[in-house]
Amino acid sequence: MSEYDGITMLTYVEETPARIQANAANAAQLTGSLVDAFLARGYRAIWIIACGSSANAGWCARPFMRSCLGIDVEVVSPSAFIFSDFVPSEDTLCFVVSQSGCSTNSIAALDRLRELGRPAIGLTGNVDSDFRDHSNLLVDYGVGVEVVGYVTKGVVALAEFLMLFAAEAALGKKTLSVERHARIYRELDIIPDLHREVQKRTNEFYEKRFKEMTSITVHYALGFDQAYGIATEAALKFGETMKVPSFAFDAEEYNHGPNLQLTPNYTVMFVDDMSKGSERLVQLYHATRVITDEAFLLTDRDSAGDANVFQLPAAGLEEPLLSPLYVLPFFQIIAYRATSDLGRWGGYPLTKAYREAAPSKTEAIDRVMPLS
Secondary structure, eight states, X not given: OOOBXXXXXXXXXXXXXXXXXXXXXXXXXXXXXXXXXXXXXXXXXXXXXXXXXXXXXXXXXXHHHHHHHOSEEEEEOHHHHHHOSOOOOTTEEEEEEESSSOXXXXXXXXXXXXXXXXXXXXXXXXXXXXXXXXXXXXXXXXXXXXXXXXXXXHHHHHHHHHHHHHHHXXXXXXXXXXXXXXXXXXXXXXXXXXXXXXXXXXXXXXXHXXXXXXXXXXXXXXXXXXXXXXXXXXXXXIIIIIOSOEEEEEHHHHTTTGGGGOOTTEEEEEEOOSSTTHHHHHHHHHHHHTTOSOEEEEESSOOTTOTTEEEOOOOOOXXXXXXXXXXXXXXXXXXXXXXXXXXXXXXXXXXXXXXXXXXXXXXTHHHHXXXX
């Protein structure tokens, strides 16, 4: 299923700019409890314990968080935390993320934190979920309602929340200047309009490149730094909706093995970080075009004449690490429209039996996200 009471993934993509704007305006209150927990101790590292789109939001936000806070930030899967004997040091702030608050592995990660005598901090989009009974501190990261399981608004809202948290905590920690803090919020003010513009351009791109977007058989998404975070969510969205093999790589890692699989049948999408990795990414894009015509570049560079370039708005941001907040809708819209046009919303007939054999959500998920 792709629709619930007339609501689709696309509904939430279109709602996202207003959510970005509202959460930025309410940043101090929205992030306050997590900022207080961070500033209460001399934490020297952060673990974001998450999987799926929540982990991908973490990868999108991680470079910005590290830049502001000046400490290491890691994205760790719940299973890596649960099944490993390794325990992060006491000066590592750990929090667990689940938009629905019903993910069984995330709940188990909260329980392990409590067993270790550590604060069990849960970030969720639904404070009335199972997370409430397993967290010492429950934080609503401000996504609002999203009942369709292939989350779109949620991944952007979480990435923004993590960025807002980092900016507010870094200001309190004095690792972020007042001037840069003000600049970040000035640039956040224009991101909703950039998001809307990317929506418009993506719909136009899809209609022009309809054959290519509905003929994807194997998909790679590539980028550096925050653009790698965008690539991880792109790969997940294409895989779970369009039902094609879809993989994300750091762009240089792609050049050390995965590129050897390339044939003219592969679709490869390069996401520009619009910073230090830009030149190398463009070089890899052109090298890939030697093998496949289905290589595409998302960039704000002036690339007139190259039909395989998706032209991002030339926003001139001094904080390009914020770019996931307006670049992600490209992949969300392509995934939704291609899946709809291909009629692939229904999974393989045994998928339901698989879920029953190895459930990833508690029974409450049917109340929170009917289509997940």
